[in-house]
Amino acid sequence: MDLNPVELPGTSELFIDSLFRPPRPSVCMTEYFEVHERDGAARVGELRLESPVTTPALVDDILADAGSLWAGNREVPAGDDSQLTVLPHRAFPGGTAAEVQESFGVDYPDVDYPSVAVVSSESVDDQGTDAYAVSDVQSITGHGAALVEAIVNVRETVPTDTAVYFSGVATPRNVAVLAYAGVDLFDETAAVVKGTEGRYLTTDEAYFLEDLEELPCSCRACEKPREEFTREDCAEHNRNALEAELGIVRRRIRDGRLRDYVEGQARQDQWLTAAMRELDAQWGYLEERTPILRDAQIDAATEDTLRRVEIQRFADRVTTRYRNRFKNPLVLVPCSATKPYSESQSHRQFHDAIQWRAHTVSMTSPIGVVPQELETTYPAQHYDTVVTGRWSEDEKEFVAAVLRRYLERNDYPHIVAHVPDEGYRDIVGRVEDALDLEITYTVPEGGHPTDEESLAKLSDALSGELKYSKREREHNTVRAIADYVLGDGAGDDLFPDIQTTSRYPKIQVRDQADTQLATMVPNYGTLSFTLEGAKRWLESDAPTKRVEIDGFVPHGSVLAPGVVDADEDIRVGDEVVVEGPKAFGVGRAEMFGREMVEGTRGIACEIRHVEEK
Amino acid sequence: MSKPTPEVYEQGKGMDAHNKVMRDIRSRKEASYDPHEPTRVWLDEDNTPDGVKRSLTIILNTGGCRWARAGGCTMCGYVAESVDGGSVSHDALMDQIEVCLAHEADTADEPADLIKIYTSGSFLDEREVGAKSRRAIAETFADRERMVVESLPDFVDREKIRDFTQYGVDTDVAIGLETATDRVRHDCVNKYFDFADFEDACAEAAAADEAAGDAADAGIKAYLLMKPPFLTESDAIEDMISSIERCADVSGCHTVSMNPCNVQRYTMVDDLYFQDGYRPPWLWSVAHILEETAAVDAIVVSDPVGHGSDRGPHNCGECDDLVQKAIKDFDLRQDPSVFEQVSCECELTWETVRERERSFNQPLTR
Numbered sequence: 001m002d003l004n005p006v007e008l009p010g011t012s013e014l015f016i017d018s019l020f021r022p023p024r025p026s027v028c029m030t031e032y033f034e035v036h037e038r039d040g041a042a043r044v045g046e047l048r049l050e051s052p053v054t055t056p057a058l059v060d061d062i063l064a065d066a067g068s069l070w071a072g073n074r075e076v077p078a079g080d081d082s083q084l085t086v087l088p089h090r091a092f093p094g095g096t097a098a099e100v101q102e103s104f105g106v107d108y109p110d111v112d113y114p115s116v117a118v119v120s121s122e123s124v125d126d127q128g129t130d131a132y133a134v135s136d137v138q139s140i141t142g143h144g145a146a147l148v149e150a151i152v153n154v155r156e157t158v159p160t161d162t163a164v165y166f167s168g169v170a171t172p173r174n175v176a177v178l179a180y181a182g183v184d185l186f187d188e189t190a191a192v193v194k195g196t197e198g199r200y201l202t203t204d205e206a207y208f209l210e211d212l213e214e215l216p217c218s219c220r221a222c223e224k225p226r227e228e229f230t231r232e233d234c235a236e237h238n239r240n241a242l243e244a245e246l247g248i249v250r251r252r253i254r255d256g257r258l259r260d261y262v263e264g265q266a267r268q269d270q271w272l273t274a275a276m277r278e279l280d281a282q283w284g285y286l287e288e289r290t291p292i293l294r295d296a297q298i299d300a301a302t303e304d305t306l307r308r309v310e311i312q313r314f315a316d317r318v319t320t321r322y323r324n325r326f327k328n329p330l331v332l333v334p335c336s337a338t339k340p341y342s343e344s345q346s347h348r349q350f351h352d353a354i355q356w357r358a359h360t361v362s363m364t365s366p367i368g369v370v371p372q373e374l375e376t377t378y379p380a381q382h383y384d385t386v387v388t389g390r391w392s393e394d395e396k397e398f399v400a401a402v403l404r405r406y407l408e409r410n411d412y413p414h415i416v417a418h419v420p421d422e423g424y425r426d427i428v429g430r431v432e433d434a435l436d437l438e439i440t441y442t443v444p445e446g447g448h449p450t451d452e453e454s455l456a457k458l459s460d461a462l463s464g465e466l467k468y469s470k471r472e473r474e475h476n477t478v479r480a481i482a483d484y485v486l487g488d489g490a491g492d493d494l495f496p497d498i499q500t501t502s503r504y505p506k507i508q509v510r511d512q513a514d515t516q517l518a519t520m521v522p523n524y525g526t527l528s529f530t531l532e533g534a535k536r537w538l539e540s541d542a543p544t545k546r547v548e549i550d551g552f553v554p555h556g557s558v559l560a561p562g563v564v565d566a567d568e569d570i571r572v573g574d575e576v577v578v579e580g581p582k583a584f585g586v587g588r589a590e591m592f593g594r595e596m597v598e599g600t601r602g603i604a605c606e607i608r609h610v611e612e613k
Numbered sequence: 614m615s616k617p618t619p620e621v622y623e624q625g626k627g628m629d630a631h632n633k634v635m636r637d638i639r640s641r642k643e644a645s646y647d648p649h650e651p652t653r654v655w656l657d658e659d660n661t662p663d664g665v666k667r668s669l670t671i672i673l674n675t676g677g678c679r680w681a682r683a684g685g686c687t688m689c690g691y692v693a694e695s696v697d698g699g700s701v702s703h704d705a706l707m708d709q710i711e712v713c714l715a716h717e718a719d720t721a722d723e724p725a726d727l728i729k730i731y732t733s734g735s736f737l738d739e740r741e742v743g744a745k746s747r748r749a750i751a752e753t754f755a756d757r758e759r760m761v762v763e764s765l766p767d768f769v770d771r772e773k774i775r776d777f778t779q780y781g782v783d784t785d786v787a788i789g790l791e792t793a794t795d796r797v798r799h800d801c802v803n804k805y806f807d808f809a810d811f812e813d814a815c816a817e818a819a820a821a822d823e824a825a826g827d828a829a830d831a832g833i834k835a836y837l838l839m840k841p842p843f844l845t846e847s848d849a850i851e852d853m854i855s856s857i858e859r860c861a862d863v864s865g866c867h868t869v870s871m872n873p874c875n876v877q878r879y880t881m882v883d884d885l886y887f888q889d890g891y892r893p894p895w896l897w898s899v900a901h902i903l904e905e906t907a908a909v910d911a912i913v914v915s916d917p918v919g920h921g922s923d924r925g926p927h928n929c930g931e932c933d934d935l936v937q938k939a940i941k942d943f944d945l946r947q948d949p950s951v952f953e954q955v956s957c958e959c960e961l962t963w964e965t966v967r968e969r970e971r972s973f974n975q976p977l978t979r
Binding site for chain 1: 627629630631634800801843844884929965975
């Protein structure tokens with residue numbers, strides 16, 4: 001199968017614009033699987049069978065296996081849409097040499113019913129099926145690095161709107177991490193087999209049944225008296241426990257909170273924690289699939305939170321895209337539990353002392369530093385951390401690194417650190433030494449930033465400084481958000497000459513003729529554009545995120561099949577310009593860019609404004 | 614898109630790949646052996662068409678298997694036990710026989726009735742054991758009741774068998790058929806002949822039997838391999854049951870020895886095993902197959918090597934010795950009721966594995 005696009009004479013100039021990749025040839029239409037919700041690499045999807053199945057799910061009851069070609073010749077079955085048919089396959093277990101995989105590899109036939117191809121994680125191809133069963137599951141489950149290498153290889157090769165199936169490995173303990181890594185389909189096989197071996201599975205352990213004086217569960221199977229509880233019952237319990245855990249996983253994905261759960265659940269087995277951490281090292285894979293904003297909170301309760309895409313992305317954007325535009329001194333302050341910070345009591349007190357005479361940047365673990373303009377931006381107002389006042393070395397190192405990069409990029413006439421001893425002072429001191437800065441500390445040793453004495457010193461440190469205007473503040477805020485959302489310099493490219501109306505944080509951006517260009521979205525600290533704003537965005541030098549559609553006028557939403565091409569940088573939640581021969585519009589991405597192009601089902605983006613051409 | 618391609622092997626691609634991989638694997642081992650010593654020799658008891666006999670088994674070092682030098686079978690590590698490169702001289706082979714006779718004299722009270730000679734190749738291949746050596750060895754054992762010599766089917770010839778039967782010694786040729794299913798033999802085992810070749814060899818043995826008249830019997834003993842790589846437990850069971858039935862139906866084949874695969878070093882199976890991609894069969898499966906085929910018109914035996922170990926056929930660790938004992942008992946008595954007396958909790962797991970193991974989730978247990 002040739003995956004290279006056929007270049008027709010006279011069409012190649014269409015592809016010159018580097019923003020647009022040559023479209024993939026549509027060799028396959030996956031009709032029977034659709035992704036509805038995304039949470040990083042995890043998805044809630046739907047197997048569109050006669051009776052639909054919501055994934056991640058167990059597929060025992062709907063699977064029909066046409067059999068292994070190792071054992072005998074097999075007919076391609078008639079199949080139908082009541083079940084998921086595993087096409088005749090040659091599976092390569094772990095340890096199968098590359099030459100053998102190559103020689104015995106099967107090209108699966110095109111069928112018009114829901115089908116599964118069996119692929120090795122080492123030699124996977126797009127086979128045009130709705131799902132892919134991974135043949136070397138037993139070798140990759142139980143090893144963090146091996147699992148991650150395998151799932152990334154499979155998911156990056158098969159189309160985004162197909163399901164990945166791990167057979168014979170799911171347990172109540174591991175299934176959350178497997179789903180988090182990007183597996184959609186499971187079966188009860190491992191849970192049942194372990195039950196027959198007398199292993200009682202829970203989300204935390206694989207207990208020896210004979211060691212349990214009481215059953216730590218109250219599912220139907222466990223209602224029996226302990227002495228009557230057999231290995232068959234144990235298998236039944238294991239199945240129930242697995243189903244229950246999958247229910248939690250689906251709920252967490254819908255809530256955008258699977259990662260928070262996995263940071264806890266992965267602790268139940270070393271290899272699961274290893275898998276989560278190895279996955280964090282797969283930046284490209286996870287970042288592409290992680291939305292740029294969510295309604296959900298981030299629980300910063302473990303060291304691993306620091307390595308979340310959302311946290312790393314914020315730190316990266318603040319130190320590579322954002323630029324301070326104020327001429328005033330910098331005041332570093334500690335974060336507050338109330339978000340956005342400016343609504344907290346402590347920050348109101350800081351503000352009363354600062355009086356718009358300085359640029360306020362909050363220091364926080366695990367986010368790093370938050371300039372005042374970005375305080376509403378996801379996840380700056382969406383995280384909650386465990387407050388003990390004790391900082392771990394990892395936290396200090398992370399925040400110090402972000403602060404250092406921040407100060408290397410942004411110059412201030414004067415830096416004031418209005419921070420308490422614990423952690424904060426240490427971090428500022430490290431950066432002060434590293435960059436050879438001179439920083440004024442306004443909280444006395446042992447003192448608290450909201451002490452009268454501290455606040456007075458803060459005010460004194462800024463004496464003689466001029467206040468910046470509301471206009472300057474608001475202009476800088478929308479420009480900073482543009483930098484953060486769109487790219488380095490975007491704020492200046494997009495909004496060189498604007499006026500702002502309405503009250504912070506719902507600032508409206510208008511041009512000199514009073515035409516509205518964009519509105520600040522206070523929930524996520526992002527911008528939503530008007531059609532005029534979108535046009536200005538396209539004309540500016542700021543990096544655009546464009547979705548090219550077919551010749552129709554979308555209302556409400558654009559479905560994936562209508563997308564001709566899309567920028568690879570688009571992430572879920574991004575503002576996108578939608579353009580086709582008949583329409584021009586602006587909206588918000590519901591898929592990441594590659595998914596919009598590859599996908600044959602589902603909503604690619606929601607349209608906010610559209611006009612016919 | 615192309616159709617599924619069942620006949621990969623016939624295109625030669627699969628065999629080339631298997632051979633290349635097996636050559637690479639074997640090259641990891643460096644060792645050579647003294648051509649004047651047999652590879653192994655031991656005394657045992659065997660069930661033959663004439664009842665249970667005391668046996669002397671000889672693994673002759675003949676320079677090894679030609680097929681293995683090309684790559685060879687995916688589960689076989691015996692090639693590594695052969696001498697470097699070339700063939701073994703007549704004198705050296707006769708020295709090996711002397712060592713075996715000395716061993717027998719030292720260990721047993723009287724000479725064994727049954728002599729079994731294996732070579733990790735083909736005893737009847739004259740490039741391996743010349744006609745002169747073959748005839749000399751036949752003469753050496755002319756006073757015994759029965760002989761078994763190992764060969765690939767291509768080399769089975771009524772005249773060669775006559776070298777033994779002429780002394781009135783009942784003679785069996787042991788053929789490593791592995792399975793009656795050509796596809797499995799080709800694609801999973803990487804053995805290059807077809808079931809039809811086995812049938813031809815059986816016809817040669819039947820002809821030799823006819824020619825020997827009442828003085829001696831000649832026949833074929835088929836060796837089957839249970840659970841080559843890539844097959845699930847249930848596929849492997851099905852393959853063995855049908856193979857035993859098909860072998861028993863071939864005239865000239867009077868015994869089937871069905872042997873569970875074990876994990877030998879420097880093999881493709883070992884590479885799979887090391888990466889959690891292979892588990893040797895359950896002893897329950899062996900028992901089940903013997904039970905299911907007890908009524909066929911042939912002696913069916915099994916000699917599980919390395920039973921109870923991770924690298925050999927095994928159950929749960931608790932019942933392995935009991936089931937092994939029942940299998941050995943069946944070998945001698947051919948009575949399936951021996952299996953009624955063994956049971957274990959792990960049968961439930963074994964049944965679950967048979968029901969649920971797929972080639973895309975195997976192995977389900979360790």
